[in-house]
Amino acid sequence: MTDAPGASALGARLADIDERIADAARSVGRAPSEITRIVVTKFHPASLVERLHALGVRDVGENRQQDLTAKRAELPPLDGLRWHFIGQLQTKKARAVRAAADVVHSVDRDRVADALHAAGQDGAPLDIPPLDVPPLDILVQINLTDDPARGGAAPADAAHLAEHIAERCPSLRVRGVMAVAPLAEAPAAAFARLHDASAAVRRVVPDAGWISAGMSGDYVEAITAGATHLRIGTAITGPRPMHG
Ligand SMILES: *Cc1c(COP(=O)(O)O)cnc(C)c1O
DSSP states (O other): OOOOSSHHHHHHHHHHHHHHHHHHHHHTTOOGGGOEEEEEOTTSOHHHHHHHHHTTOOEEEESOHHHHHHHHHHSOOOTTOEEEEOSOOOGGGHHHHHHHOSEEEEEOSHHHHHHHHHHTTTTSOTTSOOTTSOOEEEEEEBOOSSOGGGOSBOGGGHHHHHHHHHHHOTTEEEEEEEOOOOTTSOHHHHHHHHHHHHHHHHHHSTTOOEEEOOOTTTHHHHHHTTOSEEEEOHHHHOSOOOOO
16 A cells, blocks of 8 residues: 555554554553654654644654754744654753753753753753743653663663752753663563663652653554653654655
């Protein structure tokens, strides 16, 4: 079967994935309403976000700061839409990310947290959040591979990082953990380690119960492992255009 690129194909894929998500949740005794499905729109034009919003999507994910900033600037305000930043985060991009993202999934070291916190301060003393700045929801990204270049804190460092943020970055709100499953391993085993890291973070920040895991190829396993936030791209959007 080939998909026409029109709105009806997009709507059909969205409905199909949502049905699969709901089935997977129910099959492990979870309520589908516990799960937030984020549509990853990276590399697609801003117009795709507008079409998704018209189909009822309220959570979209971007992995590059420049694209996130540009799409938000290009689009009219879209009611209730939340932008999730899911890419690797450099400290020099923290101000722009804070300005454009509603949730940042990829906080993986103290310096990145400090930079995001400072970006919310506008010159105020760092230990006192200004009253008019809403806290930024963030997730501690966990590296489930042995390769430090993949991004994410080592699972053993997750609790320390959460503690640093809770104590030193009052304009950030730790909501939970995020990870990408390694390519060379069954996702269920990797997601079990993420679940352990989530428990470690919750010992520091008890209500930080979000688990962002699961992409087009492994969202069913992620739901089984307790994911609360799924980041699904190609299964809903179709193939990504080449990025140039
Ligand atoms: C691109 C991306 C996704 C979505 O991947 P698909 O395989 O297209 O579903 C999810 N999470 C992160 C961090 C990504 O960069």
